[in-house]
Amino acid sequence: MSLKKNAELKKKIYTIIFQSDTPKGRLFDLILLWMILFSILSVVLESVASFRREYLPYIHIAEWCFTILFSLEYMLRIYSSPKPVRYIFSFYGFIDLIAFLPTYISLFLAGWQYLVVIRAFRLLRIFRILKLNRYTTEGSILKNALKSSKYKIIVFISSVITIVVIIGTLMYIIEGDKSGFTSIPVAVYWSVVTITTVGYGDISPQTPLGQFLASTLMIIGYGIIAIPTGIVSVELARATDEAREKCPSCKASVYPVNAQYCSNCGNELTKDKERNTI
Secondary structure, eight states, rough: OHHHHHHOOOOHHHHHHHHOSHHHHHHHHHHHHHHHHHHHHHHHHTTTTHHHHHHHHHHHHHHHHHHHHHHHHHHHHHHOOHHHHHHHHHHHHHHHHTTTTTHGGGGGGSSSGHHHHHHHHHHHGGGGGGGGGGGGGHHHHHHHHHHHHHHHHHHHHHHHHHHHHHHHHHHHHHHGGGGGOOOOHHHHHHHHHHHOOOOSSSSOOOOOHHHHHHHHHHHHHHHHHHHHHHHHHHHHHHHHHHEEEEETTTTTTTSSSOOOOTTTTTBHHHHHHHHOOO
């Protein structure tokens, strides 16, 4: 194969595999999406004893089919990628690799004594679920929303850690060993359980001051739960708005998706769409 033909082939494969805005690319993503879902289903069914007893050979056949297909996909991505090394060491490159690697590892760990280890490696196949995010628009919107809110969430988590460490230390001083607060780490553990409103009940304050501090922490916990939800919700709404189609006249987001007129300026969108496709 000449260098020109090889370059053309790599470009075609790259367009299909890496770009989802073409008919063939969308079809590839759709097929791959169903493959991922069915492969995850096979892992889930294999963990059910009744299915494992009756259908284990069929599950193994399906698993090897998925493994071979995912292996071919991985090799095609490396072959067609302009920067193969960058892809291999990227996050999605690692996820694509771990999607099929555990099945091959199980071949080298055969034997009754290694059965538990094999099972542990095979459970890593559930990481295929991380491949789903790449093939859905909603997944991209969620990723952008989380990325935009990461600094706010980091500050929020840092504040929560500070609170639980301070209150845990105070509880250790107030209650001491008699109430089960044998060390500051144990007291911090109690503080985390309390502020998240889980309340296992394995450790509880006995003194009035300790109970007052616990009550304060519980009330703080109810307020804290809503904060990350609000942060992500705002960024999610913003990312969704940015992902929507824009009116060519006023650049406002088109809502609903199939609207014929812009809700902001009244511009007829149907004609603009037809004009763009001619």
